[in-house]
Amino acid sequence: MRTDRATGRVERTTAVREPWSPAQILAGIIGLFMTVLGGVALARLLPSDSLTGDTTTVIGMGFSVVMAVITLLLGLVFLGGAGRPASARQGMISLGIALLAFGIVTFIEPDALGGALGVNETSGVVYAIVGLIAAIAGITSPTMTSRAVEQRVEEDEEVIHVT
Numbered sequence: 001m002r003t004d005r006a007t008g009r010v011e012r013t014t015a016v017r018e019p020w021s022p023a024q025i026l027a028g029i030i031g032l033f034m035t036v037l038g039g040v041a042l043a044r045l046l047p048s049d050s051l052t053g054d055t056t057t058v059i060g061m062g063f064s065v066v067m068a069v070i071t072l073l074l075g076l077v078f079l080g081g082a083g084r085p086a087s088a089r090q091g092m093i094s095l096g097i098a099l100l101a102f103g104i105v106t107f108i109e110p111d112a113l114g115g116a117l118g119v120n121e122t123s124g125v126v127y128a129i130v131g132l133i134a135a136i137a138g139i140t141s142p143t144m145t146s147r148a149v150e151q152r153v154e155e156d157e158e159v160i161h162v163t
Contacts, residue, residue: 021085023092023141030092030134031078037061038072055118061126064118074099078134085143092138096131103128 041063044056051065063071074095081091106113107124114120 017145019085019143019145021088021141021143023088023137024082024085026134026137026141027078027082027088027092030130031075031080031082034071034075034078034130036075038063038068038070038075041068042072052116052118057120059126060120060122062114062118062120062123064116067117067119067123070117089138089141089143092134092141094138096134096136096138099127099131100135101131103131 037058041056041058041061042065044058045054045063045065045068048054048065053064055062055064057063078091078095081087081095103124103126105124106119107121107128110119110121110124
């Protein structure tokens, strides 16, 4: 706090911290993983004449062009949600549960989705684990806030009132 006694003016500088949640960090990590995974798969598959005919594997997970685009977009959604604590938590819960369900279905019946999406059992396991981690993190992560001291300064002719 600086005071100028000649004019009776008081300047106060306060640092304000934005609220944050550990879910934001995890959403960023999951988003980065999924974006890179989808991007690598897409880079291996393009150019392609078919959206579902050609397949590739990345870290043991199967991908068609459609699944690579879905994974890339899902990663970008996770990254976008990492910006705000409420978005991160809500997004982690909803996307996590959806990924968990998709992963379980893919693991149980990989052949049902294998033709169109190119997925395999490894894909199901990875999506289920990522979905479970995301959902649990969204549910259990608190939103951290720090208290900021705020003072209002009023100036009179020779008296300064701080409230």
